[in-house]
Amino acid sequence: RSHAPYLQVNKLWKHYGNFAALKEVSLEIEEGEFVCFLGPSGCGKTTLLRAIAGLDPQSRGEIVQGGQTISRLPPEQRDFGIVFQSYALFPNLTVTQNIAYGLRSLKKSRQEVAQKVNELLETIGLPDMAHKYPAQLSGGQQQRIALARALATEPSLLLLDEPLSALDARVRLHLRQEIRSLQRKLGITTIMVTHDQDEALAMADRIVVMNHGIIEQVGTPEQVYRRPVNAFVANFVGTMNLLPVKAANQQQVRVQSRLINSRSYKSKQMDAAWLAFRPEVAEIKPVGLHLDGNRYEGFSGTVLHTEFMGNFLRIEVSLPEFQQSVQVDVSSQHTDLTLCAPGYQVCVSVPVDELQVFERY
Numbered sequence: 287r288s289h290a291p292y293l294q295v296n297k298l299w300k301h302y303g304n305f306a307a308l309k310e311v312s313l314e315i316e317e318g319e320f321v322c323f324l325g326p327s328g329c330g331k332t333t334l335l336r337a338i339a340g341l342d343p344q345s346r347g348e349i350v351q352g353g354q355t356i357s358r359l360p361p362e363q364r365d366f367g368i369v370f371q372s373y374a375l376f377p378n379l380t381v382t383q384n385i386a387y388g389l390r391s392l393k394k395s396r397q398e399v400a401q402k403v404n405e406l407l408e409t410i411g412l413p414d415m416a417h418k419y420p421a422q423l424s425g426g427q428q429q430r431i432a433l434a435r436a437l438a439t440e441p442s443l444l445l446l447d448e449p450l451s452a453l454d455a456r457v458r459l460h461l462r463q464e465i466r467s468l469q470r471k472l473g474i475t476t477i478m479v480t481h482d483q484d485e486a487l488a489m490a491d492r493i494v495v496m497n498h499g500i501i502e503q504v505g506t507p508e509q510v511y512r513r514p515v516n517a518f519v520a521n522f523v524g525t526m527n528l529l530p531v532k533a534a535n536q537q538q539v540r541v542q543s544r545l546i547n548s549r550s551y552k553s554k555q556m557d558a559a560w561l562a563f564r565p566e567v568a569e570i571k572p573v574g575l576h577l578d579g580n581r582y583e584g585f586s587g588t589v590l591h592t593e594f595m596g597n598f599l600r601i602e603v604s605l606p607e608f609q610q611s612v613q614v615d616v617s618s619q620h621t622d623l624t625l626c627a628p629g630y631q632v633c634v635s636v637p638v639d640e641l642q643v644f645e646r647y
């Protein structure tokens with residue numbers, strides 16, 4: 287192989303007693319990539335990040351960074367900077383002293399350290415905060431300082447563990463962009479842990495979707511959103527309507543009297559499946575005869591409620607045949623609103639191309 291990835295995680299296991307927090311996790315990350323570990327609380331995101339840092343070493347497996355096997359090195363011999371969810375700044379040190387902390391061990395001159403700190407304060411947009419203490423700063427400012435501290439030693443890998451989770455919504459959105467543009471400018475390979483799918487979709491070059499100590503899917507935000515490999519990913523990333531159906535054969539499921547093809551479906555046995563579609567691909571139509579062969583229009587039901595979301599309407603329609611409801615998001619400008627009132631009988635129309643099928647366990 288001519289090209290080696292910057293970071294390789296090979297068959298990593300992590301046990302806490304009998305409990306396996308990571309189960310043979312393998313992963314490759316390219317130089318300069320921004321990768322998000324995404325998954326529900328407790329799925330092993332932090333465990334994987336801390337193993338890469340050496341803060342909490344793996345039980346088995348290997349990690350290679352820049353061509354060197356690092357899995358047995360203590361953290362201080364590894365090349366990374368890290369930011370945690372709680373700002374973890376030293377409360378009794380000033381901003382300057384906090385940022386300079388990692389530089390002391392590098393035996394730099396006072397002048398060099400001062401210059402580096404000033405440069406970082408400029409970079410993170412807080413040039414006037416040098417002599418403040420952490421308690422005098424807002425959460426967003428503290429997290430910027432933590433970022434500067436992590437970058438001070440010029441590591442080639444940046445590890446971020448839910449760095450935005452403790453911040454309020456507006457600051458969080460703002461810092462997303464700042465972190466991403468700083469990362470692009472520096473070209474630093476970055477891994478960010480998050481349980482927030484919007485954050486991962488907005489920021490990542492690639493998303494690693496985790497669940498119960500395994501990786502379910504690795505892909506670009508678009509791949510993970512448009513072509514989830516299973517019902518877990520489909521349901522965790524974005525909203526997905528999942529309707530229980532029967533598999534007819536290896537390639538098709540039976541929905542009412544119609545057979546629906548599925549590219550993604552790879553059932554080993556003919557069994558139960560989920561028929562899936564995103565809220566935004568569906569439309570609401572009056573009940574009646576529809577003859578568009580490119581759409582599936584066999585879902586009929588009753589509008590339960592409609593939420594006005596500004597630029598779109600979120601309509602919940604109960605489908606008696608499936609004994610559950612589906613969500614349909616429609617543009618508020620181009621929809622016949624008289625169709626969407628609670629209690630109305632409607633047809634949920636979905637392009638056949640947008641129907642996906644997943645195995646149901």
Ligand code: ADP
Nearest residue numbers: 302305307325326327328329330331332333334
């Ligand atoms: P995440 O970051 O995805 O929320 P973690 O990686 O922190 O999840 O934890 C993964 C699993 O490992 C959880 O079930 C957690 O309870 C368990 N775990 C994490 N750290 C320890 C520990 N020090 N001792 C025992 N169990 C732990």
Ligand code: MG
Nearest residue numbers: 331332333479
């Ligand atoms: Mg965590």
